[in-house]
Amino acid sequence: MVELCGVSKSYDGVSDAVAGLDLTVRRGEFLTLLGPSGSGKTTTLMMLAGFEEASAGDIRLAGQSLMRKPPHRRNMGVVFQNYALFPHMTVAENLSFPLSVRGIRGAPAKERVGKALALVNLDGLGGRRINQLSGGQQQRVALARALIFDPDLVLMDEPLGALDRQLREKLQVEIKHIQRQTGVTVIYVTHDQSEALALSDRIAVFAGGRLQQLGSPRAIYDTPANAFVAGFIGENNAIDGTVMERAGDRCTVKLDGGGMVFARAMNDVGPGDRATVTIRPEHIATDDDAAALPNRLTATIDDRIYHGDHSKIYASLPGGARVTIRSPRARGGDRIDIGWAIDRSFAFAAGDTARVRGGGA
Numbered sequence: 001m002v003e004l005c006g007v008s009k010s011y012d013g014v015s016d017a018v019a020g021l022d023l024t025v026r027r028g029e030f031l032t033l034l035g036p037s038g039s040g041k042t043t044t045l046m047m048l049a050g051f052e053e054a055s056a057g058d059i060r061l062a063g064q065s066l067m068r069k070p071p072h073r074r075n076m077g078v079v080f081q082n083y084a085l086f087p088h089m090t091v092a093e094n095l096s097f098p099l100s101v102r103g104i105r106g107a108p109a110k111e112r113v114g115k116a117l118a119l120v121n122l123d124g125l126g127g128r129r130i131n132q133l134s135g136g137q138q139q140r141v142a143l144a145r146a147l148i149f150d151p152d153l154v155l156m157d158e159p160l161g162a163l164d165r166q167l168r169e170k171l172q173v174e175i176k177h178i179q180r181q182t183g184v185t186v187i188y189v190t191h192d193q194s195e196a197l198a199l200s201d202r203i204a205v206f207a208g209g210r211l212q213q214l215g216s217p218r219a220i221y222d223t224p225a226n227a228f229v230a231g232f233i234g235e236n237n238a239i240d241g242t243v244m245e246r247a248g249d250r251c252t253v254k255l256d257g258g259g260m261v262f263a264r265a266m267n268d269v270g271p272g273d274r275a276t277v278t279i280r281p282e283h284i285a286t287d288d289d290a291a292a293l294p295n296r297l298t299a300t301i302d303d304r305i306y307h308g309d310h311s312k313i314y315a316s317l318p319g320g321a322r323v324t325i326r327s328p329r330a331r332g333g334d335r336i337d338i339g340w341a342i343d344r345s346f347a348f349a350a351g352d353t354a355r356v357r358g359g360g361a
Helices: 043-048 091-101 106-119 135-145 165-182 193-199 219-222 227-232
Strands: 002-009 018-025 030-034 056-062 075-078 151-157 186-192 202-207 210-215 238-245 250-255 260-265 273-277 294-305 311-314 322-327 334-342 345-349
Touching: 002 043, 018 043, 018 210, 030 043, 030 193, 043 075, 043 151, 043 186, 043 202, 043 273, 075 135, 091 106, 091 135, 106 135, 106 165, 135 151, 135 165, 165 193, 186 193, 193 219, 202 219, 210 219, 210 227, 227 238, 227 273, 227 345, 238 260, 238 322, 250 273, 260 294, 311 334, 322 334
Parallel strands: 030 186, 030 202, 075 151, 151 186, 260 345
Antiparallel strands: 002 018, 002 056, 202 210, 238 250, 238 273, 250 260, 273 345, 294 311, 294 334, 311 322
């Protein structure tokens, strides 16, 4: 559906906001561009929409280059964080506007407006002004306006960023339901990892203007391609050390504070390299459950926080490295035995953020 081939964008001719991006988006897919501020995700979206011009490369929609097409001829719906609705118009007038631009008026337009309002659960609100709507309702209007003219592609730039958490989570479900119902292809920009994991068929993780990893939410979470992805997606513990041995995809790491652990060796990490071992809090077992695991350490408990269905234990390893443990039960005492499986931890070369061209389904 969408192809970005060697796409770069530089604003000053010196540094790249986006560098050499190759990315393919499937028809009917929900793809999220995820990354911190300045990572290149919004610039990529703006180049797709035609609001920014690529410095190099080609962008294609259904096999046709978009490089010389202005935004209004790209047949894309766009939803911005601030919604960009017309405050002087009613809801129905806002929805009718993109139709009138395309020459659709009268009864056909009225029918489409009614269907669009029903799709986003705003039946009966067509006569209201935008300032008479809640933030969640305004977001629904913006989504309906982006869909009403049957676009080839819908682009969303942080559309839920201004909403509170509870409403944001509710609308995530609604957006995914509408996308599945309509079958429209969506490219969605966010810096919120949990939002990306909840909504996406695939996630493209950006950092420093480069694509770090592309894959399904599970692949991104369970098998991060480099240290940046491991640290950015969800909670992760990072423990520094030095690689002592490597055999195939396994390695032995001597931790800075003492103790040896085994981990999956990622990329080109090898003997003598400084490395960061990552392990997610929920993959760390404690006490008796840790006894049979190959990686075992003793830690000092610094704090415990009760979360209802689980407790978080914050502990220090010898040498000062701190780890977070997610445990289904509360625990007393000042010291704790912890352990984890080899396949649950990854050893990355220190500072590893090499670009990865993943394609995990």
